[in-house]
Amino acid sequence: MPYQVTEKCLKCGYCVERCPEGAIIADAKIEFERWTLQPVHIDPDLCNDCGTCVSEEWWCPAQAIVPA
Ligand code: SF4
Numbered sequence: 001m002p003y004q005v006t007e008k009c010l011k012c013g014y015c016v017e018r019c020p021e022g023a024i025i026a027d028a029k030i031e032f033e034r035w036t037l038q039p040v041h042i043d044p045d046l047c048n049d050c051g052t053c054v055s056e057e058w059w060c061p062a063q064a065i066v067p068a
């Protein structure tokens with residue numbers, strides 16, 4: 001079962017580089033002043049259900065990633 005990003009996402013973009021399969025995709029880069037927002041989604045064809053992004057060591061500040 002792949003995972004998905006919910007509306008709780010803060011668009012911080014931290015997860016994009018950390019998914020081992022490259023399944024977390026940045027949809028855009030929204031820059032203003034010193035901040036960059038990166039809305040993301042998970043490609044279900046690339047996600048291999050490894051569970052890293054929902055593990056206790058995971059760093060999503062919003063716990064925005066859930067099973068689809
Ligand atoms: S780490 Fe979490 S809050 Fe940040 S962009 Fe990824 S899913 Fe959204």
Ligand code: SF4
Pocket residue numbers: 002003018019020021022023024042046047048049050051052053054
């Ligand atoms: S379950 Fe694994 S492959 Fe799928 S999005 Fe999360 S970290 Fe990436």
